Amino acid sequence: MTKAGVASRTAGTHPPAKADAAAWLAVFAGSLGAFMATLDISIVNSALPTIQGEIGASGTEGTWIATSYLVAEIIIIPLSAWLERVLGLRTLLLIATVLFTAFSMVCGLSTNLTMMIIGRAGQGITGGALIPTAMTIIATRLPPHQQPIGTAMFGVTAILGPVLGPLIGGWLTESISWHYAFFLNLPVGILLVTLLMLGLPHQKARLGDLLRADWLGIAGLALGLGGLTVVLEEGQREQWFQSSEIIQLTAVTILGFGLLFAGQFLSERPVIRLRLLLDRQFGSVALMGVVIGMVIYGTSYLIPQFLAAIANYNALQAGKVVLLSGIPSLILLPFTPLLIRHVDIRIAVAAGLAILAVSCWIDTTLTAQSTGGAFVESQLLRGTGTILAFVFLNQAAVSSVASKYAADAAGIFNAARNIGGSLALAAIATLQDQRNWLHTRRIEETFNANSVDVQSYLAGLAQALGSPDAALRLVARTMQRDALVMTYNDLFWLLAVGILAVMPLVLFLRPLPKGVSLAAGH
Template sequence: MSSPAASPGTGQTSGQTSGRKADASAWLAVAAGTLGALMATLDISIVNSSLPTIQGEIGASGTEGTWIATAYLVAEIIIIPLSSWLEKLLGLRTLLLAAAGLFTLFSVMCGLSTTLPMMIVGRIGQGFTGGALIPTAMTIIATRLPREQQPVGNALFGATAILGPVLGPVLGGWLTENVSWHYSFFLNVPVGIALITLLLVAVPYERPKVELLAEADWLGILGMALGLGGLTVVLEEGEREQWFSSPDIRWLAVVSLLGFILLAIGQWRARHPVIQLRLLRDRQFGSVALMAMAVGVALYGTAYVIPQFLAGIAGYNSLQSGVIVLLSGVPMILMMPFTPLLMRTVDIRLAVGVGLLLLAASAFMETDLSPLSYGGSFVASQLMRGIGTVLAMLFLNQAAIRSVPASQAGDAAGIYSAARNLGGSLALASIAVIQDQRLWLHSRRLEESISANAELVQSSMATQAHLLGGPDIAIRLLGSTIQMQALTMTYADLFWLLGVAILCITPLVLFLRPLPTNAAPVAAH
């Protein structure tokens, strides 16, 4: 069915008539896209809880084991922006079938891994194939649902984007403690089979456009892989490798810079760049991308800091910590029936602004942590964070595609998803740097505040030595107390900085335009 060109900046097209309802095939396609996105986002974090167990069984050190998580993220962030071009090249059905089938096979490979290289190859394969499943879910919603039903589809996709990262650690922790860590990967087999079945039934076949290979932006494709891949590794591993004192980090930084130069040349010279970065010049879409990055910072940053605090201070195991993180998903479940109505009736600027302010407020609520804080201390802030994430992410999902011409909806989905994941990488890298620096600072300040000659200090140490059986034990206990206090203060600093970062990005809501209330659904082709 032919459709008129969209007016720039609106994303409007008459691809489907107003008032037309989606048929069962369309909803099955949406279900397939949502299931694929959930499978891909879940596997980002499902191994986090079981990493120590996996490392022990495959003979990997702590430093080597981090690549089990990093390899997936690096591969995913490379492929996400390329998914629109791959969709045009192969056709949506062929791309999704290949991605779902290979993702399932790579999951089996991870579950059967007995060595670190085998596991890393499997995780890279999962990242490349799973990354293609995320933005294409948004494309299915944009192309298969009429305008009045797209909010329902966006609500379903938003639920996967939010629940996947927070559900992963809980599910992975439960499987590791009650069954085996292998089933964190084998779980994808029945899900993959169900996804492939839905795709075969609901998504029509499209002829591959092999002629696109001849005019492909190969410089841009290479630049995208080198630039984003190198940058993600630098951000993930920089603090652990002492940044630019490490030759590996220096080389990766050079590779990343070279990649972005090649990408820029491709943008300038290619007739059809692999990804339309010029979309970022639109104030609406540029603002959406930056705010998506801020939501990624909040989502991934808190999902990392809270379990670290609960494990290091409150003595929680990985499953108990994961349950606290999962609390932020409760508002999504409760609000899901109402989100389509919200997207139809509430101004995007109000919704996203309130969402970002709630995210900031939830971070500031956690700045008064003490060594006596426990999981219950995070309940109110986690519920508030869940509401804020729902309001911000669901409306930004809709705006990401609505704010660009219809023919570029796929590019918009890729950039938007990559921005959110890049925000997560920036958050984790920044947290690693700040945590080391602030922990050292607070430890030194606490030590300086304790005078060895003070009468109160000497009396306390004498009492502790008498009770514990010697001055050495008393000194070690004092050191542990200082370290715990310093670590608590460090986590409070991290939450404060997360709140400030979100507040700084919030004024961008003023650049947003109201979503069109009577626009036809956008199309990715």
């Protein structure tokens, strides 16, 4: 096996003193793979109303198009370190890329919700391996003094993916067809396979490790995280524990987490080392990662939905608004390595979280007349806060534990971010129904049908519209619209409160080591 091959298998192995062209090709391939995988998380958001209509899915069912991807990705990310040891880095990435592209074609050809969910889940399972392994490539193929550049590339692609997704998906939907939001992955997949073949050496597979795998933990991850997300997603619609389905899924979730914890004690090498969460710094990093994931994926879902429902924006127009948060990322990109070296992590993360909280707070004053312009200030702030918090926390995740556990640490952190996204989408589906019902009832209570003013207003409206029934329908639509606006304000308020709640955890962070370099991680 080549030295590079050995390095890629061993967390903490020293990378070469000077990166050659092949190394940079590998780094670019890793970043491109991570970008493709994160892009597809949100590429359906702005096109979701169109997709739902064409495949016959309701609004609630449509959230599964986004959630199924995240659920599958959450499960595979912590497994990436183990899969890399078994298959070798290049083989794993080649398999993941080819299958990701194939499942993208399944999504693009979907004619019903079941086919779409299968394709999206397949995308998540395979795309999940492309995100964390990008960090391994950076750590093992670049020298320490160049690793902050690789970190910046990875951080920005991970942030820009969810931001560019709605824009690209919206443009393709409006200009060609939503199917091409998935067909787009075919040329990208071919390019990625070529780069991986040129930039990474082949390593011999260790299939014998399959027999020594933590199968309890693997089964526990799938059952626990999958079951939890389904319970959160379907709970409101099924009336929670009044439904036998929710009770059964809750039991599956508990069983899954039980198996995962059992694997921590019974397996020589657990699939995911939950003990790392007991470390004060790493546990804080993981929890803040969950909240950042909620903000990144939650807002990239909420904003297109608001603009479509309230401002009658099409997919492309909504995507342009979401893209605004990517502008600060592009501006800060050249300075990110310097920030990592010279700015105290506690200051950077605290500033990032504070800016994120303010950005969400600004969006709590939306009205029925709000358009994309109402989101300009908040989106620019959101992009700035996200890159400050995410890039530093990503570095802290692998710097806060021993180098031999760096792969596990990075896997947990990336999974935490996606768990946050999954929780956000599930919570939005639940809270949107609850708060919309509540606000509708409150508006109805203030609308006294026996009031002289109300009667005069309805009479004038009926005269203008030519029909009392038309007047009543218009009033009902107006009430529903206002209730929905108030619901969106509530959701942004909850995101702001969630960010503020984890801000004190910044005090548990320790300064990054001088001359910081990445540990090999997932």
